[in-house]
Amino acid sequence: MTHLTVSDVTLTFGGLNALTRVNISIEPGIITSIIGPNGAGKTSLLNCVSGFYHPTVGKIHYGKRNLTHASPHQISTMGIARAFQNLELFRGLSVLDNLLLARHQNLKYSIFHAVIFFGKASRMEAENRAYVEKVIDFMELEPYRKKMVGNLSYGVQKRVEVARALTLEPKLLLLDEPMAGMNIEEKEDIVRFILDLKKEWGITIVLVEHDLGVVMDISDQIYVLDFGEVIGSGKPHEVASNPKVIDAYIGEE
């Protein structure tokens, strides 16, 4: 079981601190939520963990590996996958191709291998297919397998986004507002997926979400960010009664 530790991370954009000395420890096997008002630095933090930004100061470790300066494609091979806030899908490809592509990048075999070890390559291909089908099954995407992603509805696209992250077989899944813009039923579906991922797949989940009702219900651990700083952390009920957090959300009297 691998810990993700963010130690003393500061991220600066031209004199403006997006994150200031952030310390976070993500324990394996649980759901950790990161909440905070708009512009608090939640997505910046995920960007640091997934390698899209590199911290100005501070370190990020996943187990013993140092992720601080790793590039996104390196991190994707370490068992960390991410679903984006705004849909970042290959709109010109079908749902199946979106997922298979993620799978192919993960398990590298070259054209050379495909020619020389034909049997091995075709077995791997079959395994890839089987895994992708398992993910499609789990995310309830069967009706859309061959459909072009760009033509699907918003809610389904959000699910494809999560599914694509899952095909990388992550140990740690970063979800950036997976329920934004969804209606109640769609949200309930996503909550069910997240809980199953934790229980049945044993995946560690980091959730950035604005719907506080959902966050309080399903999180094991919560971190609250405001203006790039961690202003509170703990179990849901601890965070809910933290005066600093209440100030940040509701404002001082």
Next chain:
Amino acid sequence: MSYFFQLVVSGIVVGSIYALSALGFVLIYKSSRVLNIAHGQIIAAGAFITYALTVMVGIPIYFSFFISMVITFFLAMSVERIFLRRLIGEPIISVIMVTIGLMSIIDGLIYLTPFGTENFSFPSFLPTTPISVGGVSISWTQMVGVLVTFAMIGGFTWFFKKSTIGISMRAVSDDQLAAMSIGISVPRVFGLAWAMAGLSAAAAGGILGNITGINFDTLHSFGIVVFPVVILGGLDSILGAVVAGIIMGLIQQFASGYLDGNWGLSGTGEIMPYVILLVILLFKPHGLFGIHEIERV
């Protein structure tokens, strides 16, 4: 009527070479949004390398054609690695300025060699009597040129539709963030796009050199001719480049075949493609196959 078919045939010959020239340009734009102004220079370089290997070194032309593609493959890849890699994320206008600089440098280098000013022509390695069917004739060089062009275009199409590398290149052009998040190295894909553009440019140059002769001005002007082609096809569509290339070739041949010499007109073959381009863009501002982006947040 046979005059009409003759024009169609020569239109397809010219058009398919436009298509192959435009292909490399589209590859680079599609993956990295860079307009490569120096594309015509790479086409010319491909023709020169093929010629030098065939005539000066004495390698059979089929091999030298192939070797020149390999050389430009690595040449273009190193151009990306040395000059363009460090510009990722910079404003697009700076990147275009770099390709303009690249054009001047390659121009300068080529003027240092005999190819810059003199004319050469490939020794004929195919039968010289043209193929004639029902009054329509096509030279062997043109015939082989068209066949090789279509084979190359077919190969590229297969590569982008089916191969994992091809699909990851499409993925990068579709959404870079997502591509990175699933483990695609975006800089490597950029390098590969340049390499394949170099390869296709050398192929176009080799075929063109055989048909029109080796003349630097003629060859590098193809870098300019690809502009109306790719704009008509939609800057980021490979299918568009092929279709638009052939349309442009046909328009050019029909214009100079039917308009020149009547009503005191001449040189319409040069102008008509642009006129038609303007008219089509009035109705399809993103080109025939271009993507009209709608941002949904």
